[in-house]
Amino acid sequence: MENALSSISSSSLLPLAPTSFPSHPPAKLRLSRFKHWSSAENRRNKTLQLRNAFGSGDENGQLDGFPCIPNKFFMDEVIGAEYGEGFETFRPEGPLKVDVDFLNDRMQEGFLQRIRYAMKPDEAYGLIFSWDNVVADSRALKLHAWEQLAAEEGKEIPEDGNVQRHLLHAGADHVLHKVLRWGKAEEDIDRLKSRLSQLYHDNLLELSEPIEGLKDWLDALATSRIPCAVVSSLDRKNMVDALERMGLKKFFQAIVSEEDGMESIAHRFLSAAVKLDRKPSKCVVFEDDPRGITAAHNCTMMAIALIGAHPAYDLGQADLAVASFNELSVINLRRLFAHKGSTFMDLQKQVIEKSPSRRKLTIDTIF
Template structure:
């Protein structure tokens, strides 16, 4: 039986989720091997099932249903207008940056409302790691616990530990820690990392310093907010509830949305907030996230943390904490930009008046 949260989808959310499989299931052993779904498709189906509150076990039919992108380095995405493809009843539809900027234009009534309350025209998108809550310490504890379980040690070198915080698990295990692993062992350790992340997630009780006060300020101004993560939706909502931040976010982009890159998540959040990408501000702590935001024609505010300030210079605004921000900063970000701030500016050259021709008239 399908849960009510999945049956009552808004039009924006339905654009982002692929068609859900039928509730009728044939036993896996009776399905011919050629017709069996691939592991990735089965994983996606199980994630949707888990979002509806079913199958809360760690695995089903031998496939893990843990978040698969927690320790992976995702593509930036949206280069040169690249978007993502979603499915509707009338067929597949390509969603890209230009399409959303044009499709999500404000109507007449919204333009009047935004003229009176300009702050409401913006949308704020927050990444989860080190932007909503400090996961650096948690990730380091996870790596040390994994090393202890495998009878190994984590180097104390600061550069190595910094790489472990934002590089993909494949790169860390093979190139940074130099562990000799087979493909099966690598998959086992990546699954274990995800399991440890979910286990440690329930221990988080505090958001990033100053975030709650900042969200209070933007909430009073009527600015909608979204949070994006590679976590599954249930874990995400439960974590926000424990941090007492759930009421501030009108949209959540999680693993169930099936986005393949960082930029796709930002675009998905813009759709859920009903805001044009060019009117959204992304809060990130990673240069890759800043690049993804700019590829989506979004503004980017970078928080100094894992990456020092000199690595975040491409951001539109760099701050040490949320205490340095005010709503007026958002207005200044968009000042003199307009909806086409990524377009090339054309220099207007005034035409000089034509020169008068002098002539000498002779009277005979």
């Protein structure tokens, strides 16, 4: 079968770091971080100073094997892919910008793939699952981490709904400084952030149950041979370990994790599409957050919203909103693509059908 990425590989792109499961070859795009080496180095130096202050001798920028980056889990991330923005990859001729239009153009199905997808249309789709509150109940993990931190510090967390939203979505710096007002000195804030990250990691290690109905839904997708990917800002090891404990690892053909270096939600979705070998316009994203839904639409992907962490009226821009995975069936995916796409509601000229003119039989028309 012709590979949909053959046209990309012909541009002499360097391969990605092997982040897929061993049974699947890595995609042939290398996502560069050349613009952010200096900032990453600065963060690493700060992390080393923080670890040394706490007496940790780990050399990998981690606390007990877990990255000391709590703000990655306690903040609203950049949406990304606005106005065709994408990530960059290197090739011998120089850097190449990889954006949504580029992938939709270069990842067209080959002749044999088109025949296969005509016979089995469900296999043409690629499904991308966000980790937070779609695969795992990260909302409960975050709240529990904050409650544990409050108990250790002898403090209380207000039961105000606005405060709860900040705990889930705002950065740890902002919550500690402006919302809870727990620390004033920078050393205290760093200590609290580090402890919060460690508590979140400890809770993650105990996670063994996925979101209700997810396993049955993934099993139905596997029966229909629809490839799936999961995306997160977690590091790959902790993510894979959690998937194994939940019994979900076998269902995902691709994983996008912190090691892939994606800087926005949309970039993670695009990276997942590349790993699944599906063009973005044929992918469906499962999200629980309005920002994730916006990122999916920026990538020309369909979006199915899971109601829970956000109420239904906040998820109105999704192509489909459900209360649980138990409400879904494969036919729902077909209906998402039943129309021409994002322009099917555009005004069209009405064509007045006319009866065809009668043909005049002549000698030339007789065989």
